[in-house]
Amino acid sequence: xxxxxxxxxxxxxxxxxxxxxxxxxxxxxxxxxxxxxxxxxxxxxxxxxxxxxxxxxxxxxxxxxxxxxxxxxxxxxxxxxxxxxxxxxxxxxxxxxxxxxxxxxxxxxxxxxxxxxxxxxxxxxxxxxxxxxxxxxxxxxxxxxxxxxxxxxxxxxxxxxxxxxxxxxxxxxxxxxxxxxxxxxxxxxxxxxxxxxxxxxxxxxxxxxxxxxxxxxxxxxxxxxxxxxxxxxxxxxxxxxxxxxxxxxxxxxxxxxxxxxxxxxxxxxxxxxxxxxxxxxxxxxxxxxxxxxxxxxxxx
Amino acid sequence: xxxxxxxxxxxxxxxxxxxxxxxxxxxxxxxxxxxxxxxxxxxxxxxxxxxxxxxxxxxxxxxxxxxxxxxxxxxxxxxxxxxxxxxxxxxxxxxxxxxxxxxxxxxxxxxxxxxxxxxxxxxxxxxxxxxxxxxxxxxxxxxxxxxxxxxxxxxxxxxxxxxxxxxxxxxxxxxxxxxxxxxxxxxxxxxxxxxxxxxxxxxxxxxxxxxxxxxxxxxxxxxxxxxxxxxxxxxxxxxxxxxxxxxxxxxxxxxxxxxxxxxxxxxxxxxxxxxxxxxxxxxxxxxxxxxxxxxxxxxx
DNA sequence: CCCCATAGTCCACATATGTAGACGATAGGT
DNA sequence: ACCTATCGTCTACATATGTGGACTATGGGG
Numbered sequence: 001x002x003x004x005x006x007x008x009x010x011x012x013x014x015x016x017x018x019x020x021x022x023x024x025x026x027x028x029x030x031x032x033x034x035x036x037x038x039x040x041x042x043x044x045x046x047x048x049x050x051x052x053x054x055x056x057x058x059x060x061x062x063x064x065x066x067x068x069x070x071x072x073x074x075x076x077x078x079x080x081x082x083x084x085x086x087x088x089x090x091x092x093x094x095x096x097x098x099x100x101x102x103x104x105x106x107x108x109x110x111x112x113x114x115x116x117x118x119x120x121x122x123x124x125x126x127x128x129x130x131x132x133x134x135x136x137x138x139x140x141x142x143x144x145x146x147x148x149x150x151x152x153x154x155x156x157x158x159x160x161x162x163x164x165x166x167x168x169x170x171x172x173x174x175x176x177x178x179x180x181x182x183x184x185x186x187x188x189x190x191x192x193x194x195x196x197x198x199x200x201x202x203x204x205x206x207x208x209x210x211x212x213x214x215x216x217x218x219x220x221x222x223x224x225x226x227x228x229x230x231x232x233x234x235x236x237x238x239x240x241x242x243x244x245x246x247x248x249x250x251x252x253x254x255x256x257x258x259x260x261x262x263x264x265x266x267x268x269x270x271x272x273x274x275x276x277x278x279x280x281x282x283x284x285x286x287x288x289x290x291x292x293x294x295x296x297x298x299x300x
Numbered sequence: 301x302x303x304x305x306x307x308x309x310x311x312x313x314x315x316x317x318x319x320x321x322x323x324x325x326x327x328x329x330x331x332x333x334x335x336x337x338x339x340x341x342x343x344x345x346x347x348x349x350x351x352x353x354x355x356x357x358x359x360x361x362x363x364x365x366x367x368x369x370x371x372x373x374x375x376x377x378x379x380x381x382x383x384x385x386x387x388x389x390x391x392x393x394x395x396x397x398x399x400x401x402x403x404x405x406x407x408x409x410x411x412x413x414x415x416x417x418x419x420x421x422x423x424x425x426x427x428x429x430x431x432x433x434x435x436x437x438x439x440x441x442x443x444x445x446x447x448x449x450x451x452x453x454x455x456x457x458x459x460x461x462x463x464x465x466x467x468x469x470x471x472x473x474x475x476x477x478x479x480x481x482x483x484x485x486x487x488x489x490x491x492x493x494x495x496x497x498x499x500x501x502x503x504x505x506x507x508x509x510x511x512x513x514x515x516x517x518x519x520x521x522x523x524x525x526x527x528x529x530x531x532x533x534x535x536x537x538x539x540x541x542x543x544x545x546x547x548x549x550x551x552x553x554x555x556x557x558x559x560x561x562x563x564x565x566x567x568x569x570x571x572x573x574x575x576x577x578x579x580x581x582x583x584x585x586x587x588x589x590x591x592x593x594x595x596x597x598x599x600x
Numbered sequence: 601c602c603c604c605a606t607a608g609t610c611c612a613c614a615t616a617t618g619t620a621g622a623c624g625a626t627a628g629g630t
Numbered sequence: 631a632c633c634t635a636t637c638g639t640c641t642a643c644a645t646a647t648g649t650g651g652a653c654t655a656t657g658g659g660g
Contacts, residue, residue, distance in 0.1 A: 070381030
């Protein structure tokens, strides 16, 4: 036997709770004739009068009262079914595995991860910091964050630029006191330079108005690790070039100051890499959108 | 927000329990395309994939599993709602108020009422015997049973013939011994007659083969009450004419015997009267059907 | 490796359901 | 007693849903 039309239960319960077909129609924004028709057909199919109604009175029959109790139970379960799916879609959950270079992790993500974790209690973040090349897909990562000076090559991965920041020239106040502050980029040739890479001997500076100048400071030390460079600069060994986010804290504390404030040693781009967007989990999408700055950064 | 199509819950649960759209279609005798279409629309509306399926595999997603639990709960409640109404329809209950003449009550209904009461424990029978004219509708009766010789006049009431029985001529064996048994209806003119009504002086007899004869017995007594007539006949006062059901018991006990056994003094019809059948309660309908002999007369 | 049987999907068309509005019933107010 | 506002019902028509069958996908067997 075919199941009765379950939508009729809904209309029946709404009619009873509204106390009339007209009121139920108003509440549901559908014509009262729809309700009248569906209730009549439900009664025909069940072979029982559920509602005694005239143009001015409305009451449940004994059968209708029995029916209503179970019908309402059915609707409660149906709404629970719908809500549990919708809320599951609304609140991301599960594991999100990210990989990033150590500096990007330390100076960019480290502050954001707790906020993401606080905003999405059901997301389990797995942060893998590494300076080696990582094959995103092959090694099972959902997301990768990379900071780079030159544009990344094309690939099957989707690229989403998270940040573009200037690279500052910085030194300790003690160093500046001892050797004076360079007045122009050309003056850098008379100063000790703490290099970030063996081949980064010549620094290319660009003014805020777009003027470009190159100068080669005196090589004092080379380290390809930002914290080592920061500590060397604070130790008055010389000048160094670092992205603004990496030296922001030392500047705030007064351990370092900007040198040639109107100039930057280029820019660094931080990019989010992810596999194809199709079939992306809500949890992954939520992290992507957070890092993209599209979500309010509120911690609960 | 409009409620989702609740019929889709039913199809979804059937698909999950069947393990495939095809199997669910076979179980429900509907095309698999219907199920495919409805499930797809349900998923679109919920914004979630509930079932992962290919042409050869079928599994619930996490969301689908959560949804299924509540959906099945909803269907259990919906079936309970349907069943409680259908079972209520199946077993008649409530009060049925009948009215009948005193003889019809005593000689016809008195035996049946206990049987009806036994068959339908939830029916509360109210038997009102009266020899006065009763207005069925005006006085709030569900049913009336009337015995009559001539056809009842047309009315707004529905008539249903319950019984057609012959009227027997009876006398006590003592009377027959003292005055001899009439050999032909014409011999009645030499016998004492116990009349049932003042104007019923001439008895019209009809043979089993349809021959009609009229004869006027000697008026001995008149009573319009059957038990009084039965007792008078037993007291050897004369012959009387009574419906077979009324005198059946006295005949069985030997207190009375049939006179002119191949002849009857006409027939009496017992008719059930009821208001319009529309909106008839199941309890009333059950009594009607029982009295009509359409139901098995089983006592629990 | 190829073929076959059965799964799920899609679409043009058939059918069930939803709707607007007219109509009769009725209760309350004048 | 009459009129009006609102109720529920009914019907012709519009729209959503159900269906049959063609098509693609796929897994198992030969």
